Amino acid sequence: MLLKFQTILFLLKPDPDITLLGLKSHLWSLAAKEAFYDRLGPPTEYIFKSINSSAEEEELYDENRTFSSLDLMLPVIRLEKTADDSKVVALNTKNAMIARCAI
Structure with a gap:
């Protein structure tokens, strides 16, 4: 059995007003080194994932959200590779935006 791990760990204190898209861009510039x-x-x-204040895992599809707007149990988020099916990712993104509008 071949296990493949790709992990780069960065401990950051992001600006609370940074968007997830901006944070991802910053992470990629750090990872390039x-x-x-x-x-x-x-x-x-890749998509950000977190544990929200209800102790549930949440996929953060709306990358225009700011770090401070996230409902986090702890100020920790991780970035994971998404499904290879871009249609699934697009649908999940759309559903997340609809859910945020409905709240």
Whole structure:
């Protein structure tokens, strides 16, 4: 069995007003200096995930949200590679925006 791990860990204190898109861009500029950066792929293939105040995992599709607007249990988020199916990702993004408008 071959296990493949691609992890780069950065401990940051982001500006509360930074958008998730801005944070992702900043992370990619930091990651560019790390070994195996070329294996990460483009930032569009990744999504932020968090644990919200209800202790549920939440996928953060709306990258225009600011860090301070997130309903986090702890101020920790992670970036994970998304599904390879771009249609699934697009649908999830649309559903997340609809859900935010309905609240």
